[in-house]
Amino acid sequence: MARRELQEVNAGSMADIAFLLLIFFLVTTTMDVDSGIPRMLPPPVPPDQVQEDNDVKERNVFVVLINKNNDLLVEGKPMKVSDLKEATKEFFVNPANKETLPEKKTIEVDFFGQYEVSKGVVSLQNDRGTKYETYIMVQNELVRAVNELRDELSKRKFTKNYEDLNEDQQKAVRTIYPLAISEAEPRNVGTN
Numbered sequence: 001m002a003r004r005e006l007q008e009v010n011a012g013s014m015a016d017i018a019f020l021l022l023i024f025f026l027v028t029t030t031m032d033v034d035s036g037i038p039r040m041l042p043p044p045v046p047p048d049q050v051q052e053d054n055d056v057k058e059r060n061v062f063v064v065l066i067n068k069n070n071d072l073l074v075e076g077k078p079m080k081v082s083d084l085k086e087a088t089k090e091f092f093v094n095p096a097n098k099e100t101l102p103e104k105k106t107i108e109v110d111f112f113g114q115y116e117v118s119k120g121v122v123s124l125q126n127d128r129g130t131k132y133e134t135y136i137m138v139q140n141e142l143v144r145a146v147n148e149l150r151d152e153l154s155k156r157k158f159t160k161n162y163e164d165l166n167e168d169q170q171k172a173v174r175t176i177y178p179l180a181i182s183e184a185e186p187r188n189v190g191t192n
Contacts, residue, residue, distance in 0.1 A: 060102040068129030088145035110172045125184040
């Protein structure tokens with residue numbers, strides 16, 4: 001019996017096909033993108049800048065702590081996360097000009113003229129053992145409070161929601177209600 005020769009398979013175009021398949025899958029595959037929390041970091045301090053002593057009055061700081069047991073402590077008192085939004089709104093607005101809530105300064109704001117703006121800042125600090133979910137819930141409530149204040153002001157002044165305003169109008173509203181949240185480095189804030 002004669003031996004049959006094996007035919008060779010032409011593999012020259014296999015590399016081309018594999019390359020095309022690779023490109024196809026790279027182009028058609030979607031990637032999950034983590035959106036995160038939008039925060040702008042301050043620019044680096046120039047080395048020749050003289051540091052000023054900016055004493056922030058205690059009444060102008062709204063202290064929010066989350067301990068390792070995921071308990072919320074606001075201004076030294078326990079609070080439910082669901083109550084944080086309203087407390088934050090009251091802090092920024094200070095409708096009765098209480099001595100325990102932040103001071104106001106009068107500034108010139110486009111579209112509004114002379115306007116009293118809060119000097120208040122929210123100071124958020126969490127424990128290293130705080131659950132991420134609790135931290136995000138607290139963040140959401142703080143941002144929701146500012147967003148609601150912006151919407152309420154926009155509706156009063158422009159009869160539109162904040163997101164429907166043009167860029168200049170939004171900038172004016174942001175001047176009155178900035179997202180003034182200062183996040184301190186996590187530490188062990190205790191269990192109470």
